[in-house]
Amino acid sequence: MDLKELTAFQTILQEGSFAKAAAKLNYAQSTITNQIQRLEKELGFQLFDRGWEAELTPAGQIYAAEVERLIQHWHYASDQAKAIAREETGTLRIGLLEMLARQIMPEALWRFREEKPQIACHFVIGNTDLIAGELRRKQLDFAICGEPPDLSGLRFEPLHEERIVFAAAKDHPLHQRGGGRLPFQELLPYPMVVGGPTCLYYLHLSRQLARFDSMPILHSVNQISAIPGFAARSPFIGVVLASTPLPDGVLPLAVDWEEHKIPIGLLERRDTAYPSAARKRLIGIIKEVWFNEA
Incomplete structure (x- = not known):
């Protein structure tokens, strides 16, 4: 045959x-x-x-x-x-969260090209929900993203944990309050700018908000990196991940709440029994760069 x-x-x-x-x-x-x-x-x-x-x-x-x-x-x-x-050619298709595309992948791609200059990489940037869907449709070879709620047909290897951060302009009333950590309920009178419903932290934040009688006005943005720009104008509070860069004049708020760690890691299809040598090497380089950054 x-x-x-x-x-x-x-x-x-x-x-x-x-x-x-x-x-x-x-x-x-x-x-x-x-x-x-x-x-x-x-x-x-x-x-x-x-x-x-x-x-x-x-x-x-x-x-x-x-x-x-x-x-x-x-x-x-x-x-x-x-x-x-040593005649490797072809294309690898990788799904990534935005913060990884900015922080990890430039260095990882540079190292990978040194070893395998004939392999092209195509990166798809999106949230975990989008990336998991593309992986299931076999549009991606692997992904570095959050852990999707539905792991059927997929395998997830945690590599890192993200924290949720509340940020606001330095002239925001909550920054002027002084004292120690803010009780979570003191955030509720102010409008919040958050990621969309498929965002990594949305479920955790929704559970926390559900414990209170009052709810803040929620404005959603599907790109987390854009949220600090909204938080630069008081009275908005931006809800971002700890890895999200904050512009000058926007500072994190010290909030006393039931904080959740969000796992980030390698997501693959379970039907991939024989990963290519190039794919295995790129995954190895990403892990090396990530742990060196940590």
Whole structure:
């Protein structure tokens, strides 16, 4: 068997018929049929009940469960051969939170290029919800982001913890109050600028707010790095992550509340059994840079 035969078989499963698989692969239908016939001859059993639709035989159903792993292993072996020859080419697609794109990835990409100059990187910047969706749709090879609420089909490796910070202009009444840490309820009369509902900290903040009778007016911004700009104008309070840079004149508030740590880490699909050498090396470099920064 060869990779074309396995790919033809997998595409038939995905598309539901020989004709649709042929169209997707830009083959004549007879080519797909011949590839499956060769595969069946090599295996020694029939994979499909012939008909208008591609119905698997019982033996074909068992074999289908192993095809994805076989194809991944085939690509892995090919990638390893390229690595040995130092002729690696291709593109890695990485999902990132905005703060990582700014703080970690420039250094990590510089180091990665020193080792693998022929590998291009395509970065998708977004929140955890968006990144997890792209990963599930196989639009990304891996991601460094928060831990999504739904981890079905995904694997998360924590690398770091983020804190939630409340920030306001230095002339804000709460900065003028003096004394020790502010009770959380003293923030409630002031409008807050927060990330959107899919933001890392939104659920934690919502739970905290739900404990009080009164609620602040919440203005949402889907890009956390933009929030400090709103907080520069009193009476707004910006709710950001500790890694978010604050402009001159915007200072964190010392707040007494049930603080939550938010895990940030490596997010991958569980069906990726054989990661490429280039992908493994980039992940390793990201971890090295991150722990050195810490």
